[in-house]
Amino acid sequence: MRIEITRVIDVPDELVGVNALEAIVREEGFALMRELFGTLWQRFQALHWRCPQCGSREVESAGEKTFDLLTAFGKVDLPRQRLECQQCGTIAKPLDDWLRALGEHRATWLVQELACLAGASWPFEAAETIVERVLLGPISHEQVRQVSTADGERVATQLATEAQAVLEAPVMDKGAEDPQGINVVVDGDWVRSRDNPEGMEGKVGVVDTGVAKVGKDRRKLVNRRYAVTFNGSDLLGKLVDAEASKLGVEQAQRLRLLGDGAAWEETIQAEHFPRAKRVLDLWHLERRIRRALQSVFASQPDELILQREKLRCWIRQGKAEETLAELRGFAERYREVPKELAKTIGYVERHRSAIINDEADLATGKHVGSGAVEKAGDLVINRRFKGRRGMRWWRKNADALATLRVLYLNGDWDQHWLQRRSYPPKAA
Numbered sequence: 107m108r109i110e111i112t113r114v115i116d117v118p119d120e121l122v123g124v125n126a127l128e129a130i131v132r133e134e135g136f137a138l139m140r141e142l143f144g145t146l147w148q149r150f151q152a153l154h155w156r157c158p159q160c161g162s163r164e165v166e167s168a169g170e171k172t173f174d175l176l177t178a179f180g181k182v183d184l185p186r187q188r189l190e191c192q193q194c195g196t197i198a199k200p201l202d203d204w205l206r207a208l209g210e211h212r213a214t215w216l217v218q219e220l221a222c223l224a225g226a227s228w229p230f231e232a233a234e235t236i237v238e239r240v241l242l243g244p245i246s247h248e249q250v251r252q253v254s255t256a257d258g259e260r261v262a263t264q265l266a267t268e269a270q271a272v273l274e275a276p277v278m279d280k281g282a283e284d285p286q287g288i289n290v291v292v293d294g295d296w297v298r299s300r301d302n303p304e305g306m307e308g309k310v311g312v313v314d315t316g317v318a319k320v321g322k323d324r325r326k327l328v329n330r331r332y333a334v335t336f337n338g339s340d341l342l343g344k345l346v347d348a349e350a351s352k353l354g355v356e357q358a359q360r361l362r363l364l365g366d367g368a369a370w371e372e373t374i375q376a377e378h379f380p381r382a383k384r385v386l387d388l389w390h391l392e393r394r395i396r397r398a399l400q401s402v403f404a405s406q407p408d409e410l411i412l413q414r415e416k417l418r419c420w421i422r423q424g425k426a427e428e429t430l431a432e433l434r435g436f437a438e439r440y441r442e443v444p445k446e447l448a449k450t451i452g453y454v455e456r457h458r459s460a461i462i463n464d465e466a467d468l469a470t471g472k473h474v475g476s477g478a479v480e481k482a483g484d485l486v487i488n489r490r491f492k493g494r495r496g497m498r499w500w501r502k503n504a505d506a507l508a509t510l511r512v513l514y515l516n517g518d519w520d521q522h523w524l525q526r527r528s529y530p531p532k533a534a
């Protein structure tokens with residue numbers, strides 16, 4: 107079909123600069139796009155002037171209803187024709203399947219994608235501002251919240267289903283490139299909750315196939331993939347398992363599980379990675395030891411520095427027993443052992459087998475231990491869910507948004523939206 111569309115635009119003769127010019131062109135351009143959208147909608151509606159049930163063209167108008175749709179160039183009001191079939195009596199609206207394809211929101215996929223990206227990245231108020239600037243139209247932060255959490259929920263369900271499938275039929279043919287084995291990092295971060303006064307824990311897993319040098323001093327993890335859930339370690343175990351499976355975990359020569367020693371890590375290891383070497387995150391271990399030493403040598407700054415340096419070397423060399431003996435020696439000086447010292451002794455005792463000699467890895471730049479755990483939680487959880495005025499979250503919403511963040515971090519975002527936009531919708 108050929109469309110001719112004309113539009114008369116009044117432009118002030120006195121303009122103050124390119125910004126004013128841009129504003130006019132954008133506003134008028136968007137208005138033109140909305141007009142074209144409406145005109146084409148009417149044309150297509152006319153082309154579908156028949157009964158969807160029996161195919162008869164003997165249909166009569168049975169009124170009109172407006173459907174307000176948010177598009178990439180603002181809101182359009184679409185007249186929806188109701189038709190009554192004279193043959194079979196069916197009442198239907200042409201193009202209804204077009205609108206059904208958008209799901210539960212009155213917004214095109216482009217708008218929904220934008221709302222999801224903004225909602226997963228920034229606080230809802232900021233997300234609202236950004237989406238409004240792009241669309242030149244009103245969208246509320248409540249709409250951003252609804253669209254992004256609905257989509258995140260859908261993705262989370264899909265990932266959980268996939269993970270269950272992987273568990274039942276492990277992927278065996280992947281993993282051609284395996285220079286350094288596979289590292290699995292797990293971490294939990296607490297977020298303020300609306301469901302629970304004690305807060306709730308977002309659990310994060312990261313899988314990678316080692317470390318590569320980028321530039322002189324920077325290193326990055328290779329083939330890094332994230333998993334996240336606010337619904338417990340059982341599910342996280344499955345999700346991480348599925349991501350590890352994509353990287354060929356079944357074939358990996360070397361498999362390591364890094365964490366800060368939380369009890370649920372052991373469960374994940376037992377159920378999903380029984381042959382992994384457990385490694386305690388150096389950053390957490392060092393922090394514990396620093397606190398213990400602080401409680402012992404608070405009044406002896408020189409000694410504190412010496413002891414700190416000594417134990418720092420020991421734990422990097424995997425000298426867990428020596429470290430433990432040293433800490434116990436400090437404890438013997440007291441009738442009542444300082445709390446931080448007692449806690450650290452317990453920590454080292456519990457995790458002594460996970461304190462390994464990292465020096466060889468440190469020397470070759472393959473080391474991923476220190477801070478890797480902390481960084482994972484920071485990226486997926488803390489940056490979006492903590493901060494300003496103590497944000498509080500419903501578990502369902504936090505889980506949905508964290509899932510969207512992971513979708514993006516894993517580089518699966520474009521694929522997901524291509525799939526969602528395709529019409530008729532493809533099966534996932």
Ligand SMILES: [Zn+2]
Pocket residue numbers: 157158159160161162191192193194195196
């Ligand atoms: Zn009919």
